[in-house]
Amino acid sequence: MRIVITGANRGIGAGLKSAYTMRGEEVLGTSREPSGDLIGCDVTDPASVASMAEAVGDGPVDLLICNAGVYLDKGAPLDGGYDARLFQDSFAVNATGVFLTIEALLPAIRQSRGRIAIISSAMGSDWRAPGGSLAYRASKAAALNIDRNLATDLRPEGVAVGIYHPGWVRTRMGSEAADISVDEAVSGLVERFSALSMETTGVFESYDGQTLKF
Numbered sequence: 001m002r003i004v005i006t007g008a009n010r011g012i013g014a015g016l017k018s019a020y021t022m023r024g025e026e027v028l029g030t031s032r033e034p035s036g037d038l039i040g041c042d043v044t045d046p047a048s049v050a051s052m053a054e055a056v057g058d059g060p061v062d063l064l065i066c067n068a069g070v071y072l073d074k075g076a077p078l079d080g081g082y083d084a085r086l087f088q089d090s091f092a093v094n095a096t097g098v099f100l101t102i103e104a105l106l107p108a109i110r111q112s113r114g115r116i117a118i119i120s121s122a123m124g125s126d127w128r129a130p131g132g133s134l135a136y137r138a139s140k141a142a143a144l145n146i147d148r149n150l151a152t153d154l155r156p157e158g159v160a161v162g163i164y165h166p167g168w169v170r171t172r173m174g175s176e177a178a179d180i181s182v183d184e185a186v187s188g189l190v191e192r193f194s195a196l197s198m199e200t201t202g203v204f205e206s207y208d209g210q211t212l213k214f
Contacts, residue, residue, distance in 0.1 A: 001020075001026070002028070002063075003063045004028045004064050004065070004105060005027065005029045005030070006041060006066055006067050007067040008027075009029070009031035009038055014182075015185070016065060016186055019186050019187075028055075032068075041101075044100075049104045052104065053105055056108060057108075058108070060112035060114065061108040061111075061114050064117070065117045066101055066119060069093060070090060074133060076135075086135050090136060094142070095140075095143050095146065113158040115162070117162050117189075118146070118147050118164065120163045121165055122165040122212055123136060124140025124141040125141070125144070127214075144163055144204065147162070147204070148214070155201060161201055161202065162196045162201065162204075165205070165212060166185045169185045185207050188207030188209070189207050192207065
């Protein structure tokens with residue numbers, strides 16, 4: 001299986017890359033800056049995304065994992081904590097960047113009728129509104145919408161699309177106070193991706209198999 005993972009330089013992305021590599025899969029990881037065997041890809045820059053797709057090459061992609069993401073407004077106060085640029089940057093990575101990546105690699109995914117897995121967050125669900133993190137929540141809600149519509153658009157072509165909440169993970173983004181380790185999140189996500197099919201396309205699930213509300 002040939003797999004592409006964005007944001008594979010640390011955290012969940014690095015964990016997924018390691019897990020699939022240990023299974024003997026061909027894994028192509030990206031990071032904002034090229035490093036070691038990672039392909040440089042700034043998902044907010046169409047030219048950079050196009051260059052990444054060229055580096056991936058003409059062969060089929062069996063699984064694309066859109067993992068690159070940012071959480072720029074953690075703890076931001078409502079009064080004075082937000083500006084237009086913060087929202088723009090959040091959407092550029094968490095929503096637009098997801099679409100640009102999929103768009104660039106879709107020809108390769110179509111070759112194998114592959115699968116697309118988008119790492120999002122339960123924080124983007126409309127039914128969960130505890131307040132705070134407005135830019136992050138809104139950008140992840142946009143990613144949920146992209147997933148649902150792409151699942152419909154790509155169904156006739158046999159390409160399955162799923163979106164996944166990795167849990168509250170002990171990473172730089174999640175903090176050391178989080179509930180689960182990277183290994184726990186990765187183990188669950190790998191199982192979820194394996195189960196993704198045309199019967200489940202459009203799914204929104206947690207790493208532990210719970211079906212989540214949009």
